[in-house]
Amino acid sequence: MLPESSEAQPGPATPVSVVATPVAERVRHFWWLTVGLIVADQVTKALVNSALGLYDSTTVIPGFLDLVHVRNEGVAFGLLNSTNLPYKAAITTTLALAALGGIALYARQLQPREWVARLGLACILGGAVGNLIDRVRQGYVLDFVDVYWGTWHFWAFNVADVSITIGAILVCVDLLLVKHHASDPI
Numbered sequence: 001m002l003p004e005s006s007e008a009q010p011g012p013a014t015p016v017s018v019v020a021t022p023v024a025e026r027v028r029h030f031w032w033l034t035v036g037l038i039v040a041d042q043v044t045k046a047l048v049n050s051a052l053g054l055y056d057s058t059t060v061i062p063g064f065l066d067l068v069h070v071r072n073e074g075v076a077f078g079l080l081n082s083t084n085l086p087y088k089a090a091i092t093t094t095l096a097l098a099a100l101g102g103i104a105l106y107a108r109q110l111q112p113r114e115w116v117a118r119l120g121l122a123c124i125l126g127g128a129v130g131n132l133i134d135r136v137r138q139g140y141v142l143d144f145v146d147v148y149w150g151t152w153h154f155w156a157f158n159v160a161d162v163s164i165t166i167g168a169i170l171v172c173v174d175l176l177l178v179k180h181h182a183s184d185p186i
Contacts, residue, residue: 037126
């Protein structure tokens, strides 16, 4: 039997429930990871800042690992750290913002199923924002992990740097090792 009228009956609007799709749910997880990394980075830097004076250190594993309090006024691996450029803080902040723009452009190209690359970008984003907060607020990044062997020391680093490194490795793994179908759109 047909209803008496084919027109929609007036009445109160029924609420539309928003159901998270599996893709939206995964994207939300990546955002939580990014925020968690930013918080972990800022908390660890605050703890080091309150526990150690500038250039002080404490041994964690003798002959291998110390916690130190140093300032990186340059960019990755201390590049530009010892140069006296006018507006160095503005230059390094601009470089960090440009990197974030590159991350955003790359993220827009990813398909939802490319979860390894998305995981890597979430790590990179969390680390980049963590260090950017320092640059904007202080003009430098606080580094505190000192790994060494004998008299050789690796560059001091922080949670944000570890996050960026792990993220870069994941993006490279996705680019080089994860098989994407040739029929996938570019």
